[in-house]
Amino acid sequence: MSLEITISDAIKDAMRAKDKVALDALRAVKSQILMLKTEAKGAEVSEEQEIAILQRMIKQRKDSYDQFTSQNRSDLAEVEEAQSKVIEQFLPKQLTAEELEEAMKNIIAETGAESAKDLGKVMGMAGKTLAGKSDGKSISDVAKKLLS
Numbered sequence: 001m002s003l004e005i006t007i008s009d010a011i012k013d014a015m016r017a018k019d020k021v022a023l024d025a026l027r028a029v030k031s032q033i034l035m036l037k038t039e040a041k042g043a044e045v046s047e048e049q050e051i052a053i054l055q056r057m058i059k060q061r062k063d064s065y066d067q068f069t070s071q072n073r074s075d076l077a078e079v080e081e082a083q084s085k086v087i088e089q090f091l092p093k094q095l096t097a098e099e100l101e102e103a104m105k106n107i108i109a110e111t112g113a114e115s116a117k118d119l120g121k122v123m124g125m126a127g128k129t130l131a132g133k134s135d136g137k138s139i140s141d142v143a144k145k146l147l148s
Helices: 003-017 020-039 047-070 074-088 097-111 116-129 136-147
Strands: none
Touching: 003 020, 003 047, 020 047, 020 074, 047 074, 097 116, 097 136, 116 136
């Protein structure tokens, strides 16, 4: 089932439950998917593109959460945090720290990377292989740790 259909069903459930936070987050996701479809002029949206949309939206909400927290606006920070949790439900299962490190070791072995100079090569392959399973910052941190 496509993400768009899943989101539409979740919107209906949120309406029935009168869950305003979930409803706002889900409508934002649906809006982003529709905008992507419009830009693609009717072409199918790939799963990778859908995952990228979700990750971008979660990152935006986490950044907003940090800003609101630093400005002592806990009321707004809580909304952003709740919305990011709603959106995270639609991402593939996230890797644990141990699983991520093991996957990165395999990628480093495949690419033949030996030092921090090869970070770009490793990150390119990791981005494709681990898309949606972990955020870019975590992947980057593990790669730097293993290559140093």
